Amino acid sequence: MSLSRKSPIILEYLRKRQMLDLLTTGKRLDGRNLDELRKLEIDFDVIKKADGSAQVKLGNSEVIAGIKVETGEPFEGLEHKGALIVTAEVLPTASPFIEPGPPDEDTIELARVVDRGIRESEMVDLEKLVLIHGKIVYTIFVDCSIINADGNLFDATSYAVISALTSCKLPIFEIQDDVVINTGNKKDPPITTLPVSITAIKIGDTILLDPTSEEESCMEARITITTNSNGEYTAIQKGSTGSFTLDQIKYVADIARNKGEQIREKIKELMKS
Amino acid sequence: MNETILIDESGKRTDGRSIDELREIKLTIGVLKKANGSAFIEFGKNKIIVAVYGPREVHPKHMAQPDKCVLRCRYHMSPFSTDTRKNPAPSRREIEISKVIREALEPAVVLEDYPRAAIDIFVEVLQADGGSRCAGITAASVALADAGINMRDLVAACAAGKINNKIALDINDVEDKEGSADMPVAYLPNLEQITLLQLDGILNKSQFTECLEKALQGCKMVYEIQRKALMEKYFGNDLSLDDENTEEIKE
Incomplete structure (x- = not known):
């Protein structure tokens, strides 16, 4: 119960x-x-055992995303698509207030909002990741560990996921005599767009971006807006117990497009270097 | 990509509505005798019952807050509410929705009036038809009012979305699955505050504004239904609802 x-x-x-x-x-x-x-x-490919990984530092907030690719059954109703699963865990290393154990509602919300940003923008063209229609598809797990929490985990985690996904290499699976074979070769993932989330909070009537945990402890309301490479909105989540006016939401929506584009360029630049 | 046709040539949707039309809403208040407040809502094919218990003592006691009340909320779907049986254990989706419903209602409740107490809101989806979180918030808000809890405003909720590249009000189950965007919104109509906003799907800048404004229009329509239901419950059916009459009642 919440x-x-x-x-x-x-x-x-x-x-x-x-x-x-x-x-x-x-x-x-x-x-x-x-x-x-x-x-x-952003540091790319920090975990060699993973198929792709990225370590993101946003101020003092620090997240590692690792990708593991397997094969499995498709989701019900999505037989023509590969499966993509994003999870997040706030590790007990992250802050004195985190205890080990099953995820609380904040962590579940975090994982679901990050997942929604990636999924709804159709960042990965999952239709290209089917081996046998309705039976065997690629299953991409993106698991995120938050190792240091200093506010705005939504954006830090989302940047870690997109960095890991764009830089990962998918193992090439083939079907031989109804058996899945890992050929040992690798290929680039079918990336279509780069969804970037921007989070703002409201304290009094002031809107501020990329809050620290000190600022979050005083916030009344939070909003996370994700935009894709075309500047279109793909996911929104309002959080916390306060409220926004229509004008405040329009203001954050505009900023999310501009700042999102800056972050997108920054991630592309960091990937090249 | 061949998109399913959700709006026909005459502008009608799969359930016969126009793009600016809500599904039929039936809201009944005070349906549970034991609860302090309750409401039953039929929102299209959604059937949702909401019970409010409290203000009451908090258990475990250490959860109590000295300066205000603890609001607790559970959104749950019955196993028979969906096409394939839903596992009765709370899913991650239900945990998230419990949270967003609570956060949508909390700005309206005067928590400071009930220190050291708890108010429990139970939202049970008996039959699901898309937009159940909005219907749940709408019913929960009148159930809180029915429980006599001090509130700053009612909370009205409604979704808008994009189907066949058009912005439409109140997305149903089929349109949610086949359409390309869904945006649930909760709104305090008198204070003009947005307390829930989510989006999944792709909207460009102008569609985003159109969608948000259309959802707010829907919330205002839902608010009238909530108001009417409360008036009927507490002042009887025979009263007309214009403000003049309500003034007389106060006197």
């Missing part, structure tokens, strides 16, 4: 006052502007 809880991070009174005072002048505790994102660093 229940309202206090943020486990309780900001010291003076620190909170300082943050709120700064926000009225359009500045933040770490010196950023309201619409400024933290530094994004």
Whole structure:
């Protein structure tokens, strides 16, 4: 059952006052502007045992995404498509408030929102990943481990997933005498677009992008908007217990397109180097 | 890609509606005798029952908050509610929807009025037909009102989406599966606040604005139905609903 809880991070009174005072002048505790994102660093192919992987640092938030490709049955009703499964786990290493155990609703929401961003944008052309229609298809697992949590896990995880997916190599499977054979060769995945999510939160009437965990502990509402390479919207999730006006949502939607494009270029640039 | 035809030449959808039309909504309040508040909604083929218990003591006690009430919400689908049997154990989807329903309702509830207490909302989907989270929020909001809980506004919810490249109101089950976008929205109509917004599917910039505004229009239509249902329950069927009459009642 879902229940309202206090943020486990309780900001010291003076620190909170300082943050709120700064926000009225359009500045933040770490010196950023309201619409400024933290530094994004990506290391590709960090896990050699995986078919693809990426380690993303967004400020102090740190996520590793690893890809494993197997064969299996397609999902019911999607017999003409390969399967893509995105999971996320916030490791106990990430913050003093995380305990090992089954995922809580926040983690489930995180994994589902990241998964929705990838799936709904049709980033991977899954129709090209079918071996026997309705029987055997490629199954791509993208598993994300959040190893350090300092806010905006939605975007950090989403960037890790798209970085790992674009840089992965799929093993080539073939069917010989009704048996699946791994040929030992590899191919590039059929990537069609690069979906990028941008998360904003609302504190008072101020909208700020890419929040830290300190900022998230004071937020009233959160919104994550994913855009694809054509600047189209592919997934949205409003979260937390506050609300937005129509104008605030339109404002974030516009910013999400611009900032999304910047992140997309940045990821492409990092991939080349 | 050959898309299924969801809008025919005369502009009618698979269930005979136009693109700006809601499914038929039937909202009954106070259907459960033991609950503090309850509502039953038929939203197209959706059949959803909502019970509200509370404000009541919190168990376990350490969950209680000194300054406000704890709102708890469970969205659950009955095993017989879908085409193939649904495993009764809560799925990841249900856990997420429980969370977004709670977050959609919470801005409307005056939690500060009930410190150290809990309010429980149980949303049970008996028959599912697409848009069950919106129907659930709509019913839960009137069930909260029926329980006499202090609220800032009602919460009305409705989805809009894209089918055959047109923006349509209130997406049903077939349109959700075959269509290309679905955007559920919950709205506080008097405070003009959006408390739930999700999207899956692809919309360009102008479609996004059109879709969001159409969903808000739908929410306002749903709000009128909620208001009417509450008036009927508490002031009887014979009263007309214009504001003049409601003023008289207050006096």
